[in-house]
Amino acid sequence: MRQEVLRMERVSCQEQGVVQLDGFNISILSGEIMGLLPVNNHGLTALLRLLQRNTPLRYGYVYYREEQVNTWRNSKQRSNRIGLIQSESCLVEGLTVADNIFVLRPEFKTWLLRPSVLRKQLLPFLESIDIYISADTYVGELTAFEKVVVDVLKSVVAGCKLIVLREISSNICEAELKKIHRLLRHYADQGISFLYIDFHFEELRQVCDKVALMSNGRIVKILRSSATTPNAFQNYTKAYSGKVKQQINRPEPVQSGRSPVFEAKGITSELVNDLSFTAASGECVVLQTVDVQVFGELLSVISGTSVPTSGQILINNKAAIPHIGKDIAVIQELPTKTMLFKELSYLDNLCFLLDHRLPEVWRNQNIREGIRREYAGVLGKDVFDKRVDALSEIQKYELVYTRVAIQKPKVVFCVQPFRRADMELRMHIWGLIKMLLDKGMAVVILAVNLADSLSLADKLIRIRRDKPDEVYSRSEFSAMSISAPWIDLYRDTR
Amino acid sequence: MSFWRKRREYLSFRIAALSVWMVGLGICGALSIIPPSVVIFSILAIIAAGWIWIVRPYFKAEEMIRLFLEGYAISATEMSRNCAISPSTQLLFEQLREVLSPTQLFDMNKRQAQYLALQNQINPHFLYNTLESIRSEAMLAGLNDVADMTESLATFFRYTITKVENLVSVEEELQNCETYFSIQQYRFGDRLKLSIQCAPEDKDEIYRCRIPKLTMQPILENSIIHGTELKVETGHLAIYLERTEKRLLIRISDDGLGMDEETLMSINEKLGRGNFSIARQEQEANGGLALVNVDNRIRLLFGDEYGLHVFSIPGVGTDVEITMPAISSDRDIKNSEVLQ
Numbered sequence: 001m002r003q004e005v006l007r008m009e010r011v012s013c014q015e016q017g018v019v020q021l022d023g024f025n026i027s028i029l030s031g032e033i034m035g036l037l038p039v040n041n042h043g044l045t046a047l048l049r050l051l052q053r054n055t056p057l058r059y060g061y062v063y064y065r066e067e068q069v070n071t072w073r074n075s076k077q078r079s080n081r082i083g084l085i086q087s088e089s090c091l092v093e094g095l096t097v098a099d100n101i102f103v104l105r106p107e108f109k110t111w112l113l114r115p116s117v118l119r120k121q122l123l124p125f126l127e128s129i130d131i132y133i134s135a136d137t138y139v140g141e142l143t144a145f146e147k148v149v150v151d152v153l154k155s156v157v158a159g160c161k162l163i164v165l166r167e168i169s170s171n172i173c174e175a176e177l178k179k180i181h182r183l184l185r186h187y188a189d190q191g192i193s194f195l196y197i198d199f200h201f202e203e204l205r206q207v208c209d210k211v212a213l214m215s216n217g218r219i220v221k222i223l224r225s226s227a228t229t230p231n232a233f234q235n236y237t238k239a240y241s242g243k244v245k246q247q248i249n250r251p252e253p254v255q256s257g258r259s260p261v262f263e264a265k266g267i268t269s270e271l272v273n274d275l276s277f278t279a280a281s282g283e284c285v286v287l288q289t290v291d292v293q294v295f296g297e298l299l300s301v302i303s304g305t306s307v308p309t310s311g312q313i314l315i316n317n318k319a320a321i322p323h324i325g326k327d328i329a330v331i332q333e334l335p336t337k338t339m340l341f342k343e344l345s346y347l348d349n350l351c352f353l354l355d356h357r358l359p360e361v362w363r364n365q366n367i368r369e370g371i372r373r374e375y376a377g378v379l380g381k382d383v384f385d386k387r388v389d390a391l392s393e394i395q396k397y398e399l400v401y402t403r404v405a406i407q408k409p410k411v412v413f414c415v416q417p418f419r420r421a422d423m424e425l426r427m428h429i430w431g432l433i434k435m436l437l438d439k440g441m442a443v444v445i446l447a448v449n450l451a452d453s454l455s456l457a458d459k460l461i462r463i464r465r466d467k468p469d470e471v472y473s474r475s476e477f478s479a480m481s482i483s484a485p486w487i488d489l490y491r492d493t494r
Numbered sequence: 495m496s497f498w499r500k501r502r503e504y505l506s507f508r509i510a511a512l513s514v515w516m517v518g519l520g521i522c523g524a525l526s527i528i529p530p531s532v533v534i535f536s537i538l539a540i541i542a543a544g545w546i547w548i549v550r551p552y553f554k555a556e557e558m559i560r561l562f563l564e565g566y567a568i569s570a571t572e573m574s575r576n577c578a579i580s581p582s583t584q585l586l587f588e589q590l591r592e593v594l595s596p597t598q599l600f601d602m603n604k605r606q607a608q609y610l611a612l613q614n615q616i617n618p619h620f621l622y623n624t625l626e627s628i629r630s631e632a633m634l635a636g637l638n639d640v641a642d643m644t645e646s647l648a649t650f651f652r653y654t655i656t657k658v659e660n661l662v663s664v665e666e667e668l669q670n671c672e673t674y675f676s677i678q679q680y681r682f683g684d685r686l687k688l689s690i691q692c693a694p695e696d697k698d699e700i701y702r703c704r705i706p707k708l709t710m711q712p713i714l715e716n717s718i719i720h721g722t723e724l725k726v727e728t729g730h731l732a733i734y735l736e737r738t739e740k741r742l743l744i745r746i747s748d749d750g751l752g753m754d755e756e757t758l759m760s761i762n763e764k765l766g767r768g769n770f771s772i773a774r775q776e777q778e779a780n781g782g783l784a785l786v787n788v789d790n791r792i793r794l795l796f797g798d799e800y801g802l803h804v805f806s807i808p809g810v811g812t813d814v815e816i817t818m819p820a821i822s823s824d825r826d827i828k829n830s831e832v833l834q
Contacts (some may be wrong), residue, residue: 001696009817025815220806220807
């Protein structure tokens with residue numbers, strides 16, 4: 001007889017007058033890996049908060065380990081012992097792995113720390129999962145994969161019977177993700193349950209026993225992975241798949257005779273080894289790496305902030321230090337949080353870095369008014385009068401990408417553009433990148449996980465440590481042994 | 495003193511009492527009978543008492559009345575305990591408790607379940623199709639099949655019509671589902687398949703669990719009629735049974751037509767707020783009567799933390815999840831008085 005680790009029965013809750021969860025029903029048994037596929041982000045944050053802190057309910061019941069921990073009648077708001085692991089780790093970077101796992105526990109009462117004892121305690125855990133991480137390494141020095149492993153171990157050691165994983169794969173490559181899946185299965189066999197949240201069904205299918213589809217704060221269906229086909233969620237992915245199909249069938253830009261506007265020739269630095277690639281106008285190149293730090297180094301080399309050990313950058317076949325805004329533009333990871341200025345108006349945000357094209361833009365109000373009139377048709381009239389932090393997520397993305405489009409750079413670097421985006425937003429971002437490509441810009445996507453990027457790519461370059469980089473053209477995608485969402489569509493058109 | 499003791503539960507009296515204190519304190523303060531520090535301290539004490547005795551119970555009462563008006567299942571006892579504003583409102587809720595007592599509601603559901611069963615019995619399509627099948631079988635083959643069919647039909651009707659209020663074992667209920675399915679199979683042939691699945695190690699315990707009669711069969715019937723009947727290919731029905739330490743989980747799945755999000759939401763709303771919806775005519779017009787009936791009987795017997803929930807995607811299928819306490823004796827029922 002299995003224990004029911006979590007049961008949420010007809011849970012409804014609201015925050016600031018907005019219903020976040022509405023008749024939410026889910027049950028997770030011990031040793032079960034339950035996938036959660038949200039069609040949209042609605043209610044997801046409220047769900048995680050509710051699971052951890054038992055926030056007040058409008059209606060419904062929550063049971064953890066078969067005990068009622070929260071009801072609409074009486075919300076004690078006590079914390080549940082549930083581990084939460086997200087792509088941004090909550091570990092303390094300045095402490096060692098052993099300290100994070102053992103010392104930062106509420107039950108840890110020892111005053112005198114003995115690293116040798118902690119090392120000994122950690123060893124059996126690492127041996128059982130067949131992954132080696134030094135107990136004395138500072139968490140700040142770990143890779144994203146190792147951080148997830150430490151996070152899981154921390155939750156296991158803390159006695160959590162349910163561990164929630166939210167979009168952990170965005171910074172982890174496929175091979176490492178497989179190791180994480182093995183790790184989860186190992187602990188699931190020992191009775192620990194997992195709620196694995198991700199926006200890609202293909203990923204959930206690899207590891208989960210069941211997959212729950214969440215839409216507008218409700219679970220609409222729970223499918224057993226063994227009996228589930230991608231067609232099960234066809235209604236929700238039809239529009240996206242249609243766009244991808246259209247993209248796959250378009251002619252390859254290089255084949256249509258366009259010369260490269262950007263070329264990296266044998267770039268070598270601390271983390272990058274002899275990287276060469278070209279990007280033609282209207283071409284989408286995806287650079288995949290297992291180490292997120294490579295992106296930072298690559299971007300600083302490309303933007304001229306740091307000098308590579310060897311190699312050079314060519315813009316329009318001429319060696320040059322690229323000019324940000326004029327030659328290249330960088331759309332950072334989670335751009336709505338990193339690239340918008342709340343203190344500036346919508347229009348000022350839109351005109352940011354435009355002075356290389358229109359030097360008078362900040363002095364001449366008429367130019368800015370002209371831009372407003374021109375883009376009101378594209379972005380909507382209302383948005384110009386709104387505060388930037390009052391915009392919806394989609395409007396914020398539109399603002400960032402349109403700003404880049406106005407700058408008309410030759411090449412746009414997008415760092416993990418689909419990260420944290422739900423299905424609806426991903427479609428939108430996809431459309432915005434497509435808009436940049438249609439305007440003749442080259443787009444270079446820097447990604448760890450290929451999930452959505454591959455659907456836009458004309459060329460894929462996999463940056464390998466201590467190995468030559470692997471280059472794939474679009475016609476070769478179908479032969480790749482990866483489980484990206486749209487890989488079947490490439491196979492179908494083969 | 496006894497006058498106050500009797501009435502202190504009512505918000506109106508609490509407000510009156512605290513107001514008297516406030517006025518008295520104001521007069522004493524104005525006439526300088528007591529020092530200002532005592533006045534300030536007393537005001538703070540009255541505010542604190544007001545928060546604990548008036549504001550918090552008021553919000554709780556508001557919340558209860560709001561949920562009740564939205565159609566959620568709030569027991570009348572709870573209402574009368576938490577929403578007493580004055581003696582007359584207390585009387586009102588007492589009256590409501592009489593009207594909406596679990597026994598009466600269960601009785602109403604029981605009668606409706608019997609009505610549903612009778613409706614099955616006299617449903618001309620059901621009878622016609624069954625008899626047609628019997629006739630064709632009689633014409634085409636030997637009499638064994640006819641005998642089998644007739645026997646199935648008799649068993650089914652006997653189980654369905656007698657003592658609907660009884661609790662039965664899961665095993666008995668599953669047998670009835672199989673009987674019902676065998677009758678339907680004469681009509682659908684290989685186009686319909688049923689599987690019953692549970693962990694082998696838990697099978698005995700699950701099969702011993704007590705559940706209300708006619709819990710699974712009406713849902714199975716719904717799955718056939720609304721889910722798989724209109725499907726061109728073979729329809730697969732499955733009953734998954736699971737037992738945890740405290741609960742019995744039954745999931746009846748079909749891979750039929752499914753339903754859109756709006757319909758799904760409306761059905762789950764009916765189920766989630768169902769105790770009194772049984773008396774409403776709208777249910778019959780919008781369908782889902784059998785589901786609401788099963789849900790109501792479960793809630794009335796075991797409490798409103800149990801019941802039915804529906805999951806569905808268009809073109810993929812529908813799951814009806816039934817949650818009940820895992821009990822092996824009729825004595826363990828929370829509201830056992832409703833069975834008498």
